Amino acid sequence: MEKIETAHSDHNDRRESHTSSHSDEESSISSSHHNHQNDDISRTYSLGDTEWQSIRAPNTGISMTRTVSRRESVLSRIRSRPIPVFTHPLAHVKTTEDQLVDFDGPDDPYRPMNWPNKKKILTTMLYGLVTMSATWASSSYSSGTAQVAKHFHVGTQVATLGTTLFLVGFGIGPLLWAPLSEVYGRRQAVLIPMFIAICFSFGSAVAKDFQTLMITRFFCAFFASAPVTNTGGVLGDLFLPSERGIAMAGYAMAVVGGPVLGPIVSAAVVQDPSLGWRWTEYLTGIVQIIFLTLAVIFVDESYPPNLLIYKARRLRHETGNWALHAKFEEWDVSISELARKFLVRPVQLLMTPICFLVALYASFCYGILYMQLGAIPIIFREIRGWGILVSSLPFICILLGAILGCGANVYNQLLYNKAYHAAGNRAVPEKRLPPMMVGSVIFSGGQFLIGWTAQKDIHWVVPCIGLVLLGTGFFTIFQAALNYLVDTFTMYAASAVAANTFLRSCFAAAFPLVVGPLYHNIGVGPGSSITGGFAALLIPVPFVFYIYGKRIRARSKWSKASVYD
Numbered sequence: 001m002e003k004i005e006t007a008h009s010d011h012n013d014r015r016e017s018h019t020s021s022h023s024d025e026e027s028s029i030s031s032s033h034h035n036h037q038n039d040d041i042s043r044t045y046s047l048g049d050t051e052w053q054s055i056r057a058p059n060t061g062i063s064m065t066r067t068v069s070r071r072e073s074v075l076s077r078i079r080s081r082p083i084p085v086f087t088h089p090l091a092h093v094k095t096t097e098d099q100l101v102d103f104d105g106p107d108d109p110y111r112p113m114n115w116p117n118k119k120k121i122l123t124t125m126l127y128g129l130v131t132m133s134a135t136w137a138s139s140s141y142s143s144g145t146a147q148v149a150k151h152f153h154v155g156t157q158v159a160t161l162g163t164t165l166f167l168v169g170f171g172i173g174p175l176l177w178a179p180l181s182e183v184y185g186r187r188q189a190v191l192i193p194m195f196i197a198i199c200f201s202f203g204s205a206v207a208k209d210f211q212t213l214m215i216t217r218f219f220c221a222f223f224a225s226a227p228v229t230n231t232g233g234v235l236g237d238l239f240l241p242s243e244r245g246i247a248m249a250g251y252a253m254a255v256v257g258g259p260v261l262g263p264i265v266s267a268a269v270v271q272d273p274s275l276g277w278r279w280t281e282y283l284t285g286i287v288q289i290i291f292l293t294l295a296v297i298f299v300d301e302s303y304p305p306n307l308l309i310y311k312a313r314r315l316r317h318e319t320g321n322w323a324l325h326a327k328f329e330e331w332d333v334s335i336s337e338l339a340r341k342f343l344v345r346p347v348q349l350l351m352t353p354i355c356f357l358v359a360l361y362a363s364f365c366y367g368i369l370y371m372q373l374g375a376i377p378i379i380f381r382e383i384r385g386w387g388i389l390v391s392s393l394p395f396i397c398i399l400l401g402a403i404l405g406c407g408a409n410v411y412n413q414l415l416y417n418k419a420y421h422a423a424g425n426r427a428v429p430e431k432r433l434p435p436m437m438v439g440s441v442i443f444s445g446g447q448f449l450i451g452w453t454a455q456k457d458i459h460w461v462v463p464c465i466g467l468v469l470l471g472t473g474f475f476t477i478f479q480a481a482l483n484y485l486v487d488t489f490t491m492y493a494a495s496a497v498a499a500n501t502f503l504r505s506c507f508a509a510a511f512p513l514v515v516g517p518l519y520h521n522i523g524v525g526p527g528s529s530i531t532g533g534f535a536a537l538l539i540p541v542p543f544v545f546y547i548y549g550k551r552i553r554a555r556s557k558w559s560k561a562s563v564y565d
Contacts, residue, residue, distance in 0.1 A: 095323075095325075095330070099321075099323045099324055099325065100325070100326070100327055101308055101311055101312035101315060101324055101325060101326050102308065102326075102327070103304075103308070110307065110311065111304065111307075112237045112238050112302045112304060112307070113237070113238060113239065113240060115238065119300075120238045120239070122298060123234065123238065123298075123299055123300070123302065124234075124235065124238065124247055124250055124251070125250070126291070126294055126295045126298060126299050127190070127227060127231045127234050127251075127295070127299070128231065128250055128251055128253070128254035129254065129291040129294070129295075130190065130191075130194060130227045130231075130288075130291050130292060130295050131227040131228055131231050131251065131254040131255060131258070132254040132255075132257050132258040132261075132291075133258065133284075133287050133288040133291045133292075134194070134197065134224035134225070134226075134227050134228055134258065134288070135228065135254070135255055135256075135257075135258025135259050135262075136258035136259070136261065136262040136284060136287060136288075137166065137197075137201060137220060137221070137224055137258075137262070137284045137288070138163065138166050138167060138170065138221065138258065138259055138262070138370075138508075139163070139258065139259040139260075139262035139263050139266075139370070139373055140262035140263065140265065140266040140280050140281075140283070140284050141162045141163055141166065141204075141217065141266070141277075141280060141281070142163055142262075142263050142266070142373040142374070142377075142512075143263050143266035143267040143269075143270045143277075143280060143388065143392060144266060144269075144270045144276070144277030144280045145159045145160055145162070145163075146159075147270060147276055147277040148162065148210075148213070148277050151277070152209065152210035152213070154210055156516075157513070157516060157517075158210075160374070160512055160513055160516070161214060161513075162213060162214060162217050163370070163373060163512045164509045164510070164512060164513055165214050165217050165218040165221070165509075166217045166218065166220065166221040167221065167370065167505050167508040167509035167512075168218065168221070168505070168506075168509045169217075169218045169219065169220070169221025169222040169224075169225065170221045170222075170224075170225045170228065170501075170505040170508070170509075171225075171501070171502045171503075171504075171505025171506050171509065172222060172225075172502075172505075173193075173221065173222040173223065173224075173225030173226065173229065174225055174228075174229035174498055174501045174502060174505075175342055175343060175498065175502065177189050177190075177193060177225060177226040177229050177230060178229050178230065178233075178342050178494060178497075178498050178501075179338040179341065179342045181226075181229075181230040181233055181303070182233075182303070182494065183333055183338070184306070185301045185302075185303040185306035186230050186233060186234050186237065186301065186302050186303045187299060187300070187301045187302070187303075188301075189226060189230055190226050190227045190230050190231070190234075190295075191292065191295060191296055191299070193223040193224070193225075193226035194223065194224060194226055194227055194288070194292050195292060196219075196223040197219075197220050197221075197222075197223035197224035197226075197288065198285050198288045198289050198292065200216045200217075200219045200220035200223065201216075201220050201281055201284050201285035201288060202281070202282065202285045203216040203220075204216040204217055204220060204281040205278045205279070205281035205282045205285065206278070224288075225501075225505075228255065228501070229497075229498075229501055231251055231254075232248070232251065232482065232486075232497055233303075233494065234302050235247045235248060235251060236486070236493070237302040237303060237304060238302060241420060241427050241487065242416075242417045242420050242421070242425075244483070244486075245409060245410070245412070245413030245416060245432075245479075245483060246410055246413050248409075248479055248482060248483055249406045249409045249410055249413075249479060252402075252406070252409075252475060252478055252479040252482070253402060253403075253406055253475075255478070256369070256398070256399065256402040256471070256474070256475060256478075257399065257402070259369060259370065259373070260395045260396070260398050260399045260402070260471075261395070261399070262284075263373060263376075263392050263395055264389075264392045264393065264395050264396065265283065266280040266283070266392075267388050267389045267391075267392035268389050269283060270388060271387070271388050271389050305326065305327075305328035306328070308326035308327070308328060309326045309328055309329055311326070312324050312325050312326040312329065341494070341495055342494070342495065342498050345492065345495040346495045346496070346498045346499035346502065347499070348558070349489065349492065349495055349496050349499050349558055350499050350503070352556050352558055352559070353552060354484075354485075354488055354545065354549070354552060354553065354556070354559060355485065355488075355489070355496055355499060355500075355558075357541050357545075358481045358484055358485060358500075358541065358545070359481070359485070359496075359499055359500040359503050359504070360503065360538075361440075361477060361481060361538045361541050361542075362477060362478055362481035362482070362500060362504060363500070363503040363504035363506070363507040363508075364507060364534065364535070364538065365443060365473070365474045365477045365478060365535075366474075366478065366504040366505075366507055366508050367504070367507030367508050367510065367511035368443075368447070368470070368474070368511065368531060368535070369398070369470075369474055369508070370508040370511055370512055371511040371512060371514070371515045371531070372395070372398065372467070372470075373512050373515075374512050374515035374516050374519075375450070375515050375519065375524075375528075376391065376392070376394050376395060376467075377391055377392075378515070378516070378519050378520075378524065379394075379450070379454045379463060379524060380394055380460070383454055383455070383456055383524070384456050384460065385456075394463075394464055394467055397464045397465075397467035397468045397471065398467050398468070398470060398471035398474075399471065400468050400471065401446075401467065401468040401469060401470060401471020401472040401473075401474070401475065402471045402472070402474070402475040404468070404471075404472045404475075405435070405439065405471065405472040405473070405474070405475025405476045405479070406475060406479075408435045408438070408439075408472070408476055409435050409475070409476060409479050409480070412431075412432075412434055412435045412480075415431065415434075416428070416431045416432065419431040427487040427490075427562060428487070429483075429484050429487035429488045429549060429553070429562060430484075430545065430546050430549045430550060432480050432483040432484045432487060433480055433484060433542045433545060433546045433549075434546075435476040435479075435480050436476055436477050436480035436481065436484075436542040437542045437543055437546060438476065439472065439473040439474075439475070439476030439477045439480070440473065440477060440535075440538065440539040440541070440542055441473075441539060442469050442472055442473040442476075443469070443470060443472075443473025443474060443477060443535055444473070444532050444535035444536045444539060445469060445473075445532075446466045446467070446468075446469030446470035446471075446472075446473055447466070447470060447528050447529075447531050447532035447535060448466075448528060448529060448532045449462065449463070449465065449466030449469065450463050450466035450467060450470065450524075450528055451466075451524050451525045451526075451527065451528020451529055451532065452525045452528070452529075453466065454524040454525065454528075477542075480542070481500070482497070482500070484545070485497060485500060487562060488549075488553055488559045488562050489558055489559055489562070490559075490561050490562050491561060492558055515527075518530070550563060
C-alpha cells in the first residue's frame with residue numbers, strides 16, 4: 001500500500017498542521033516507522049535503501065513524503081523476486097541419442113555435400129556473383145575519383161579516401177558477419193547484409209556532400225563484406241577437400257574479377273558527360289540488386305547445423321514428439337564465446353608462424369592488386385597520354401593473368417587429390433603450395449617489369465605482360481594461401497580466415513593512398529622496385545612451409561590436429 005503526505009510550507013519552512021483524519025493516519029504511520037511497532041506497514045523501497053523518501057519541488061515549496069510497500073512496487077518485485085525451483089520428473093534426465101536429430105548417414109541427400117552437382121554449381125555461381133558485385137563496388141569508385149574531387153572541391157588524394165574507407169569497412173565487417181553465419185546460417189548472414197549494402201550504394205549515388213559520400217562508402221563495404229567473408233564457408237559446406245580447390249578457384253575469380261572489371265565499366269560511364277561519377281554508384285547498386293535477387297530466389301541454406309534445426313522442427317510437428325531436437329539447439333549462444341572465436345582467436349593465430357607469414361604474404365599481394373587502381377592510370381593515362389576508358393583496359397591483363405593462375409590451381413588440385421587419397425582421405429596442406437611457390441617468383445618479376453617499362457618510348461605490350469604476370473602470381477598465391485590456412489587449422493579455420501581477411505583489408509586500404517605520392521615523388525620504376533623488392537623477400541615463405549610445414553604444424557596447439565587426428 002502507498003500513503004502520501006503532502007504539506008504546504010512557506011519560504012521559512014513553517015509546517016502547517018492538518019486537523020483532518022488524514023493527519024492522524026499519517027502520524028500513526030510515522031510513529032510506526034520510528035518505533036517499529038506497526039507490522040502491517042511494509043518496508044519502503046528507495047534508492048538509498050531507506051524506508052522514506054522526501055521529494056521537494058524546487059519552485060513550489062511542496063514536500064511529498066512517500067511510503068511504498070515492497071509487495072506493491074513492480075520494480076522491487078522484479079529485482080527481489082527469487083528464482084523458482086524447477087520441479088519436473090524429467091528435470092535431471094539427459095538427452096538420449098534417439099532424441100537427437102542428425103543426418104541419415106553419410107549419403108543422406110539432405111546433407112549439402114550430397115546435393116546434386118547442378119545445385120552445388122548453381123549455389124557456388126550465385127554466391128560468387130554476389131561476391132563479385134561486392135568487390136566490384138570497391139574499385140568502381142576509382143574511375144570517378146577526379147570528378148568527385150572536382151565536384152566537392154577536395155584534393156584528388158583526399159577523394160581517394162572513398163576507396164580506402166571502403167576497404168577499411170571490408171576489414172571490419174567480417175568480425176561481425178563471420179560469427180553470425182555460424183549462429184544464423186550462411187544464407188541470412190549473406191543476403192540480409194548485402195541488401196543493406198545495396199541501400200548504401202544508392203546512398204553514395206545521391207550524396208550531397210563529401211562527408212556523406214565517405215560514410216555511405218564505408219557502411220556499404222561493412223555490409224558488403226558479408227559475402228566476401230562467408231562464401232568460403234559455403235564452399236566448405238558443399239565440397240569435400242578433394243573438390244574444394246576447384247570451387248575455391250571459382251570463388252577467387254569472383255574476388256579478383258570485381259576489382260578488375262569495376263574500373264573498366266566505370267571509366268566508360270564517367271567519360272559520358274550526361275552520366276558522371278554518380279552513375280558509377282547507381283550502376284554498382286543495379287548490378288548488386290540483380291545478383292542478389294537471383295540469390296534470394298535460387299539459393300538455399302547450406303550450413304549443416306541449421307539444416308538439422310529445420311529438420312528437427314519439421315519432425316516435431318509431424319510426429320508430435322516435442323523432445324526431438326538438433327544438437328546445435330543445445331548450444332547457448334554466448335557473445336563472449338563468439339568474441340573469443342572471431343576477435344581473440346584470430347589474433348592468437350596471427351601469433352603462430354604459419355598464420356602470420358601466410359596471411360602477411362596473401363595480404364601484401366592483395367594490397368598490390370588494389371594498388372593498381374592508382375598505378376595503371378598513372379602509367380597509361382599520365383605517362384602515355386591515353387584516354388580515361390582506354391587507360392582502364394590494361395586491367396583486363398590482370399584478369400587474363402588470374403585466369404592463367406586459375407588453370408594452374410585446377411591442375412594442382414588434380415595432383416592434390418592423389419596425395420589426399422594416398423594419405424587415407426586426409427588433408428595434406430603442403431600439397432597446396434606448389435602453385436604458390438611458382439607464383440611468388442612470377443608475382444615479384446611482374447612488378448619489376450611493369451615499373452621499368454612504363455616509359456612512353458617502350459611498347460605498351462611490355463607493361464601489359466607485366467600485369468599478366470602480376471595477375472597470375474596474385475591468383476596462385478591468394479588461393480593457395482587460403483586453402484593452406486583452411487587445411488592447416490581445420491577446426492579453427494574460420495578464425496584463421498577471419499585473421500587473413502582483416503589483415504588483407506588493412507593492406508588493401510593503405511596501398512591506394514601510397515601509390516600516388518610514391519610514383520610521383522621517386523618515379524614509377526623505383527617505386528615498383530620497392531614493392532617488387534618486398535615481394536622478393538617473401539618468396540621463401542611457401543618454400544619453407546613446403547619443406548618444414550608438417551614439423552611446424554605438429555608443434556602448435558592450433559594446428560597439430562592436422563597432423564595427428
